[in-house]
Amino acid sequence: MQGQKHILVVDNDAARRHQIETVLAFVGEHFFVFSEDEVDKHLAEIPNILTIILSGNVSAKLQDIIRAHPTCPFIYHDLVDKGAVKGFANIIGELAIPLNYAQLTELVHNSHQYHNKLPSKHKVSGPNPLFRSLVGTSEPMQQVRFLIEQVASTAANVLILGESGTGKEVVARNIHNLSDRNKSPFVPVNCGAIPPDLLESELFGHEKGAFTGAISTRKGRFEMAEGGTLFLDEIGDMPQPMQVKLLRVLQERTFERVGGAKSIKANVRIVAATHQHLEEMIKTNQFREDLYYRLNVFPIETPALRERKEDIPLLLQELISRFSAEQGQSVRFTDKAIESLQEHPWAGNVRELSNLIERMIIMYGEQVVNVGQLPLKYRHLDVDEFQPEYPEELQEREAINELFAGFDYEDEDDEINEASEQAISSGNTVDILPADGLNLKEYLADLEVNLINQALDKNDWVVARSAELLGMRRTTLVEKMRKYSLQKES
Numbered sequence: 507m508q509g510q511k512h513i514l515v516v517d518n519d520a521a522r523r524h525q526i527e528t529v530l531a532f533v534g535e536h537f538f539v540f541s542e543d544e545v546d547k548h549l550a551e552i553p554n555i556l557t558i559i560l561s562g563n564v565s566a567k568l569q570d571i572i573r574a575h576p577t578c579p580f581i582y583h584d585l586v587d588k589g590a591v592k593g594f595a596n597i598i599g600e601l602a603i604p605l606n607y608a609q610l611t612e613l614v615h616n617s618h619q620y621h622n623k624l625p626s627k628h629k630v631s632g633p634n635p636l637f638r639s640l641v642g643t644s645e646p647m648q649q650v651r652f653l654i655e656q657v658a659s660t661a662a663n664v665l666i667l668g669e670s671g672t673g674k675e676v677v678a679r680n681i682h683n684l685s686d687r688n689k690s691p692f693v694p695v696n697c698g699a700i701p702p703d704l705l706e707s708e709l710f711g712h713e714k715g716a717f718t719g720a721i722s723t724r725k726g727r728f729e730m731a732e733g734g735t736l737f738l739d740e741i742g743d744m745p746q747p748m749q750v751k752l753l754r755v756l757q758e759r760t761f762e763r764v765g766g767a768k769s770i771k772a773n774v775r776i777v778a779a780t781h782q783h784l785e786e787m788i789k790t791n792q793f794r795e796d797l798y799y800r801l802n803v804f805p806i807e808t809p810a811l812r813e814r815k816e817d818i819p820l821l822l823q824e825l826i827s828r829f830s831a832e833q834g835q836s837v838r839f840t841d842k843a844i845e846s847l848q849e850h851p852w853a854g855n856v857r858e859l860s861n862l863i864e865r866m867i868i869m870y871g872e873q874v875v876n877v878g879q880l881p882l883k884y885r886h887l888d889v890d891e892f893q894p895e896y897p898e899e900l901q902e903r904e905a906i907n908e909l910f911a912g913f914d915y916e917d918e919d920d921e922i923n924e925a926s927e928q929a930i931s932s933g934n935t936v937d938i939l940p941a942d943g944l945n946l947k948e949y950l951a952d953l954e955v956n957l958i959n960q961a962l963d964k965n966d967w968v969v970a971r972s973a974e975l976l977g978m979r980r981t982t983l984v985e986k987m988r989k990y991s992l993q994k995e996s
């Protein structure tokens with residue numbers, strides 16, 4: 507693809523490098539893999555770097571590379587010492603162990619966003635910047651928009667409540683954009699993602715020498731957000747001692763850097779968000795009631811996606827066009843597929859929808875996705891409402907073929923008769939029709955499972971070889987293994 511971006515993997519451990527390589531190849535990303543020694547040489551040669559993944563030991567040399575490439579986002583994975591990547595603004599996240607698909611695609615997505623937000627590429631907002639990123643015409647969404655408009659221009663603190671992935675951050679950004687603070691920064695802080703002992707210095711900054719490792723004076727997020735909006739995400743995860751300190755800032759509008767004596771004025775609007783039930787947390791003494799009332803001046807609830815299923819077609823459109831603008835690839839869904847998605851419970855809300863679309867673009871870029879192409883858990887229409895990948899009739903025919911497999915037919919015309927004869931003479935399965943009959947379908951299914959198990963056992967559960975032995979395509983065998991829940995016993 508034109509303008510294709512590449513992921514660079516820098517790791518001295520060959521086995522781990524290979525693991526990452528396998529996963530990246532699976533999700534269809536373009537990548538290069540280097541050891542630390544090779545990296546200098548190649549960095550200059552690869553023009554379009556999406557992101558660099560660092561694992562193992564981040565040496566001083568690698569730290570210099572991170573520092574020297576502020577426009578390139580870095581991701582780390584399985585580090586010996588996470589401290590080695592602290593403090594770099596271009597470290598955008600960590601890949602979990604074991605590697606997982608959803609998280610990897612999210613970080614890849616974030617890397618694209620990082621590039622898009624670089625100043626040189628900064629795009630002018632479209633015709634309706636107001637609610638550009640807040641899609642939905644359903645009643646609950648209209649209510650959310652109404653509340654945003656009401657509160658944006660005031661000085662009130664806002665508390666956004668809603669399940670994970672419902673768009674709390676989108677709402678927070680819209681409040682900021684609509685307010686008269688929009689010329690100053692919107693600064694997000696994820697209170698749950700920052701280690702408790704670093705949170706204070708993260709929020710309020712520190713003076714040089716305030717603690718081991720504080721080698722220079724550093725501004726905190728409150729100072730960075732001066733004149734603008736501070737978004738305290740996952741406020742429910744804020745440790746109690748910090749809750750006390752935050753309450754003080756909200757009351758007195760001043761704070762001190764860690765290790766500093768000087769009071770600094772804070773002209774900052776606080777928007778907080780959480781997916782937790784703060785009132786429950788107050789009852790169990792996990793969240794301070796006084797802070798709750800300070801923050802909860804103006805609550806906004808973001809509705810779960812299952813409560814506004816009519817917005818799904820619009821959201822699909824919006825998310826597909828976002829991916830297509832970022833990655834140059836698109837996908838289309840049939841009406842039936844959209845109908846099926848509207849039946850889904852969406853525990854992960856819009857984020858889950860966005861992940862699904864990204865996955866469908868990877869698998870079916872520029873194609874049309876029907877119900878049959880959706881991952882199993884998103885297929886909610888009756889089987890006969892769409893063309894199954896594997897019609898029952900075909901399955902039966904194949905099972906019958908398998909039943910007779912192993913017999914050499916001399917004359918095709920006589921094949922069934924001869925096969926039955928041989929089967930009968932060898933005491934095989936065909937002559938065991940009980941007097942009161944049997945359920946042929948079930949019988950054949952059992953037989954099929956049995957033969958598939960044998961083939962898999964024989965081949966050490968290597969699917970490709972087993973499929974060959976059964977005379978079927980690998981994907982068909984995978985489909986059948988899923989259908990019958992066949993797994994290697996540990």
Ligand SMILES: Nc1ncnc2c1ncn2[C@@H]1O[C@H](COP(=O)(O)OP(=O)(O)OP(=O)(O)O)[C@@H](O)[C@H]1O
Pocket residue numbers: 639640641642668669670671672673674675676677781808821824856857860
């Ligand atoms: N109404 C919406 N219109 C368009 N996109 C949306 C909408 N709501 C959410 N999204 C998208 O869904 C994703 C998740 O949204 P966001 O991060 O704001 O959710 P969240 O409630 O903060 O989730 P979490 O609790 O997991 O942090 C983002 O990519 C966001 O752009």
Ligand SMILES: [Mg+2]
Pocket residue numbers: 674675739
């Ligand atoms: Mg969020």
